[in-house]
Amino acid sequence: MSLIDSLARMEAVAAGRARPRCTVRHRHLSERPLVLVPLTTAGEAGAPLGALVGTDREKPVLLAVPQPRDRDLRFAFLAELAETMLPYVDGFADDVEWEERKETDPETGKKVPVQVELCADAPQLIVPSAGGIEFVRLLGRSMRFRRTAEQEPAAPYPAPPHVPLLGRWLTHFGERARVPGAGLLVSMTGLLTRHWATGQSALEDQHLGALLAWIDPPAGLSGQEAAERAESARDADGQLRCPPAGPATDPAFDNRLLAPAMARYDAGLPGAEEEFRALVEGQLRPTWDAVWRGVDLLRTLPEGARVADRWKRDRWSYTAHRDRVRAGEPPQPKRDDAVTAAQKLSARETAQAQLDAQEALDDPLVMAGRRLAGEAFRGTVTDVEMAMSEGKRPMPRPLVTLRTDDRPHLSQGAKLYRPLADGRTQSAEFVAAPLPEGRARDPHADGEPGTLVVRLTGGMGRGRTPEAGSVPEPGEAVCWTLFEHAPRGGPELPAPEDTPWTHGGPPPSAGEAPPETPDPVTAEDFL
The missing domain is CATH 2.40.30 (Elongation Factor Tu (Ef-tu); domain 3)
Structure with missing residues (x-):
């Protein structure tokens, strides 16, 4: 944490209200973002309980899984999620503009200018917190390798064709979210903490309700009082008035409301499913409204001068993945080879250096921090x-x-x-x-x-x-x-086929067994 950030946090404590860390908005904010508020069970990692998703703040789409242990219901949830999200993701694929880029001529080896397509805009997915980004990555990993009836006609439980397609897109969004300054997949807590400093810890800032309480507290309350109320205030039934969507649930909600509702659904009682959906929506709606409230706060800040350049790189990333999908390439591998992993790490380091320089050049308040340092x-x-x-x-x-x-x-x-x-x-x-x-x-x-x-x-x-x-x-x-304004990347890396043995050696050729095989399944692997 820089000296100016520490000063801003101390001023927030003294003033009882969050202090600005920036004078401009350093992240792209789409005019029509897709908001996803997921909810998972506490018993099994990644088991979806429900979600609110959509681009209309007044009419979100509610998805619910009345019994997360039922794999058929979970797969139905994924299929419905794909039907809801893919039209938005694909809606930017055909509106293109032409850009001139220099590519290597395979015959001469020289750089020659060529005209290539670039999508005029790209989708932006907003989740409440950093936990939502990890959940999106987990969903992508669980969906992109599902086999469809077209791929395996004899498969007992084939997935709809759009399920693995959404998995590939979510994986791409999750990987892009690891690039500093990227905007295809962002968390609202990350956006707000970049632009405001609160009087609480970084871990407490991951509670969206408490974070908004510091930034825009209700009349008559300080930021600390409002944040404490958002974190711990409960109603007469012992339920949190500001439920977390982290995306884990509150234990009191699990024990007193969720477990009985699942038991009624398992027993086949009339109206049990509608009751469960209403219960899940009641947990998700406060966070849904909080995300859109954060969007309104961010739009009060003018966009930084170099934000458009970073969003253009996101558009290139979206266009490149669109081309890979349309070309019929296989989904992303479970594990990157040594060269690909090194290239990603180098690209992220370069992006971080560029982001730090651009934010300082766009914002005198950020530059003040660099001057203090x-x-x-x-x-x-x-x-x-x-x-x-x-x-x-x-x-x-x-x-x-x-x-x-x-x-x-x-x-x-x-x-x-x-x-x-x-x-x-x-x-x-x-x-x-x-x-x-x-x-x-x-x-x-x-x-x-x-x-x-x-x-x-x-x-x-x-x-x-x-x-x-x-x-x-x-x-x-x-x-x-003292820092460069356009830092460049590191040295070139070898081709995958030239990977040295110290880093795993060349990748296996077609038909060759991979160097690492999974452990055999034993009786202890089943409950």
């Missing part, structure tokens, strides 16, 4: 001295002196970067922090702010005279960062 500084230009580089073709290398109150962690020759008005990034290097006598020393060696000198090394054009506006003028306020 010594990773950036802001100052006023006091002098500009024109100078030229040495060599056969001298280039302009102006020396810019500025006064700053920040304390950046600089060393001689450190690389510096600042954004220009045209979207480019100007590079520079730290020269010295001169003393009045003209001697050079490390910046702020005595802990005092002072004067810094930087040498511009780029962003001024290719001529002997810098382009207009590329060199700051005396009196101008500028902000330099």
